[in-house]
Amino acid sequence: MKAITVAAISALLSPLSHGADDASGERLYTMYCTQCHGMHGNGLGVNSSRMSVQPRSHIEREEMMARSDEELFKVIQQGGKSIDKSNLMPAWGDNLSEEEISALVAHLRQLCCKESGNE
Template sequence: MMKLPLAITLFLVPVVAQAWPWSHDQANQISVKPQESVDEKNPGMRPFPKNSVPVPGTKSVVKDMAAAEKLTNPIPADEKSVAYGERMFKIYCTPCHGMSGKGDGLVGAKLLLKPYDLTADQTKERSDGFIWGYMTFGGAVMPSYANDLSVKERWHVINYVRKVLQQGQSGESATPPVR
């Protein structure tokens, strides 16, 4: 007879203590979630840090796509840059754009809006600044890569796209430049 009241008591103790083992999840704690802003006025991913200093020879503080489109590529399209751009392209761009850059990647094939064909005349006519801005700010389907690729790495990717994918030159592996 004592077992039933003991069982009820043991069952109710966590309720009183508010300590059900499943009531507190580590994912639901006071913290900032991925791609969540700490500033409610500016939701989304973090912009460039306040008072940040751009790397000499590059322009990194750009407000919008109109400003980005006017930029010129400060990185010469030499073998090292093209090879490093190829490495970054394979990591970040091929899932959607594919190895050929035609928008035929495995992830891109599943999207309703297809990724840009980087070898198309329409893309060839765009300025390097436009492509850099698109990687920086994102677009209709494309996310921003400003937090994943440094300012210089985005320019290296553009050099690879221009020299290898659009002009058909071969990208030779070289030692990657220092960030």
């Protein structure tokens, strides 16, 4: 029993490397971001009405184009404080692999700046 327990814990302690590649940026956005940034990416997520700092709208092209991909990657990985923004944006670097964060950055670019819709 103890061996099983140790094995189970060891398995959990390992990074979830798996299907990082399987989860698309859109899927990851739905899972990790929409609660604050909204199901439409407009910053009006279900938590936003009670937040002291409003989450960024990801569909505002001008604002999003002012941020480089590197900045977006950094804020997802290290949290809002890493770019002198709100600590309400948490650091996701332990939860998400670098590949997953890159997929999220690519999805943010889709949301803000895809040719149809938000221009």
